[in-house]
Amino acid sequence: MRVIRYTDEMISEFKDKGYWTDETFYDFWAKNAREIPDREALVDSRHRVTWAQAKELVDQIAYHWVDMGLEKYERIIIQAPNEVNAFLARIAAERAGLVSLVVYAYMRQKELSYMIEKTGASAVVIPYTYRNFNYLEMYNELRKLSPRLEYIFLLDEDVPAGAPEGTYSLPQLMKDPVPNEKLTVLDDRRFDPFRDMAMLTSTTGTTGLPKLVEWNIAPRLCTAKGRVDIWNLNVEDTTAAIAPFAGGAAGTLTYFAAPLVGAKTVLLEEFTAESALELIQREKATCIGVVPTHLVRMLEQPVENYDISSLRFIRSAGGYLPPDVGQMAESTLGGVITSDLGTQDVGSVSGCRVDDPPELRRRTVGRPLAGNEVKLIDEDGNVVPPGEPGQLWFRGPNSPAGYFRDPETTATVFDSEGWATTGDIVKWDQGCLWIMGRAKDMIIRGGQNIYPAEIEGLLQEHPKVKIVAIVGYPDKELGERACAFVVTKPGTNFTFEEMISFLKEKQLASFKLPERLEVVESIPTVGDSGKIDKKVLKAELEKKM
Secondary structure, three states: EEOOOHHHHHHHHHOOOOOOOOOOOOOOOHHHHHHHOOOOEOOOOEEEEHHHHHHHHHHHHHHHHHHHOOOOOOOOEEEEEOHHHHHHHHHHHHHHOOEEEEEEEOOOOOHHHHHHHHHOOOOOEEEEEEEEEHHHHHHHHHHHOOOOOOOOEEOOOOOOOOOOOOOOEEHHHHHOOOHEEEHHHOOOOOOOOEHHHHHHHEEEEEOOEEEEEOOOHHHHHHHHHHHHHHHHOOOOOEEEOOOOOOOOOHHHHHHHHHHHHEEEEEEEEOOOOOHHHHHHHHHHHOOOEEEEHHHHHHHOHHHHHHOOOOOEEEEEEOOOOHHHHHHHHHHHHEEEOOEEEEOOOOEEEEEEEOOOOHHHHOOOEEEEEOOOEEEEEEEOOOEOOOOOOEEEEEEOOOOOOOEEOOOOHHHHHHHOOOEEEEEEEEEEEOOOOEEEEEOOEEEEEEOOOOHHHHHHHHOOOOOOEEEEEEEEEEEEEOOEEEEEEEEOOOOOOHHHHHHHHHHHHHHOOHOOOOOEEEEOOOOOOOOOOOOHHHHHHHHHHHHOO
């Protein structure tokens, strides 16, 4: 099943320049099994698996899926919390030539019914229950929407009585050994890294339903190698998925990057600040994947009670990390903050090196990844002068193939030469990209542009401010004005006058000053991603006004 966007000319370009190689992610699991067989590969609260064991289990899962009749290119959905068997199922899907879609555990019927219908998925990997929710029951209902959904693989040792037909225990399949001579059938299912669709990712759509993004292996592998380089990741590292491995914050670090160098991965099944710190201490984690919310909650704990001296760097993604929170995280937790820029829709753009100066690591998204071309465009489509903000457009070997079986929508995001935009307003400074805000979040007040991220970054430095989000609201006279939603630190009060006085001290232009303050107990986020949901804030503000 060929990906829809990459032409032979584009493939040749990225191959000839050395950015794309004829490798798959499974190749690195096999390599580690040969070269470091007895080193640990994956750990959760119940399992500890070496590289040799991991490869054997992956081969067994993949073989049994093929033997049961799953054809190459059929789609398989993996919906699970962080756990070893779900992690193995993901790489087993690649080994079996199945197109995997890994989704967050919090998704429910509305999103999943769309995904199942859109992909025509034949199989799912799920827990029987998680967080007191019955996934088996939900998928049994979802099967009524798609007769192609034939197989349900549970992450449990036993299949419960009364389970629907076609329900199997994945751990039981993993216990059924397969002779090496039978594994040759899997070699025939190997994906073409350049042309075959090998995985799907989901991203939030404007209608509330997810959009599905096609990936061939080559660009994801290219990005993973780029991250390995800027993080100085190596075989002695222990990576930790504090955020869900289904998402980019932890998935890029643990699923895509760690196996390339044989680094161990430990998985935190259920986040609490205490359990995250205990995991780092127990497993001597050197690098963690988090969203900003995780960091904030960890910093509220008595960190001095834990030995987390092993921590080398913190990969924070999935939302804006205020510089003062980054500074506090570095001084309190010990690991350096590294930031980057990318989206599921258009791919990975840039990243900071772990040895960059603190100012750049905390306040910028670093330099373009190898192979990426970047240009900044104004509202008229012209390249902006040096130092001026503009909407970021980029092109390179780190991008997906487009939207699943949807060339029309893909063409609205990628032009014929492969250029796409993240929607961010950025500027160049000190060789790095500085984010000023999202183009869609930009507030136009009396014809002057206000970039929310600029104001949010300043207000986060106020000693009373814990979380802040700037949104626009309509105004008859000026078009739009800015409102600040603020969660204060415990035991503090924050007034409009204090906010304005503080921002003036920071020499913020007067037209950028928020003209309304809403002090709230919490700020809504999108699922478990940690990203602030500004749509909800704008809706709340409209009701109040």
